[in-house]
Amino acid sequence: MLIDGTYRLGPTTSRLLIRTGRAGLGRRAGHDLTIEATQWSGEAVVNVGEPDGSSVSVTVETDSLEVREGSGGLKPLTDADRAENKRTLADKALLHTAAHPTIAFRSTRITGTPQSFEITGELTIKGRTHPVTAHKRSGPSDELFTARVAVALFGALGIALAVIVQGHSVGFLAQLATTVAASAVTPTLLYTFYWRHFNRTGLLWTVYGGTTLTIGLYLFSTAVSGSPTALIPTADFAWFGKSRPAMVSVPAAFLLGWAGSLAGRRRSGPAQAPEEDPLAVDALLLTGRPLTSRAVTPQGPSAPLRGTHRHP
Structure with a gap:
């Protein structure tokens, strides 16, 4: 960083x-x-x-x-x-x-x-x-490493949550997972497919903002405390009430994606990095191996260095 x-x-x-x-x-x-x-x-x-x-x-x-x-x-x-x-x-x-x-x-x-x-x-x-x-x-190898780290972290988090809520109703986790998906994934997909100005900053704001807001709202809702059917029925620190967090987190995630994309465009300016081959990136992410291709080397005179040649 x-x-x-x-x-x-x-x-x-x-x-x-x-x-x-x-x-x-x-x-x-x-x-x-x-x-x-x-x-x-x-x-x-x-x-x-x-x-x-x-x-x-x-x-x-x-x-x-x-x-x-x-x-x-x-x-x-x-x-x-x-x-x-x-x-x-x-x-x-x-x-x-x-x-x-x-x-x-x-x-x-x-x-x-x-x-x-x-x-x-x-x-x-x-x-x-x-x-x-x-x-x-950042090249495909960086993206592959980041993806593997993210999978490991979320896997460990999922196992920890499963151990914590063992013996409790799984309805809370099902609702939480559905709301996180609706808040983080849905805006990302729609913006990616239908808005060409959606960029990396907007993506980060959508995913992190939507996920954080969803978890925060659920943490202070009656699904966690303040009711006999809550995850922690003996505690009461709920202030969000019985409203569904998705009614707030999903629109907020769309707003964050829009605002983040505008902020990213102003910060990065008009410069564009060279495009990568999408097929090569997909191959590396799915298999862990780069997609190789045969390159044609143009003919030209030899350079004066022994063991190497260059273009004139």
Whole structure:
């Protein structure tokens, strides 16, 4: 979870890795390389409520780039290959580290939310500055982990409730489950299908708000205390009376979904994260395995690095 503040970045707090791919006629003989910057520094200013007030800057010392791993290829990557790759990186044809000792990035604009944002900035390599844009969003693996944690938590909560109400009427739990479903699930489905402006913030407000309101109203209703048939007949802290909580929680959940979606649109701005393949997301959520596909690699000349190739 991001918190407002200024963060210092560097090798002691994180790793900066560069991964290369292969293309060209000699791609089968080369390697996919993982290169690490061992000397670098950065600063991130985080303003969660106002993304425009956030910024990030990174400076990398070019002579600190080290080849860590190499996958693929006809033979394993050797120490000699790593040394040759480092010399090639420092050569005038590539980074020319003697004349250009650093690579720098400075953001010019940040939009979105902590879960899905876009960083636009300027990248300076070998004395030339280029505009670049980076996207970040929680991937299917994050969603799968969150789903599994939620299932475990709700399962444990269900078992605990079953133990607590053992020997009591199950009518109360049946009514509670039905009302929670009507307050959290029904507005979410209807908004998802019929309102294109429904977003993540509206979803969270609907689910959490509807569930919390339902449980709170039931807790202070005559179904829990204040009547001979209540879950705790000897206590009386009911103030909601005999009214059905669904008459309040369901309309309130619809209102929360509408208000949350409007608030989310104002906070995130017009930036849109790159779309994911819905089929791939569904496959990962249902099976726990990514949906693989064959990619066609365009032909092109080989790059000067041994064990890897790049587009010109």
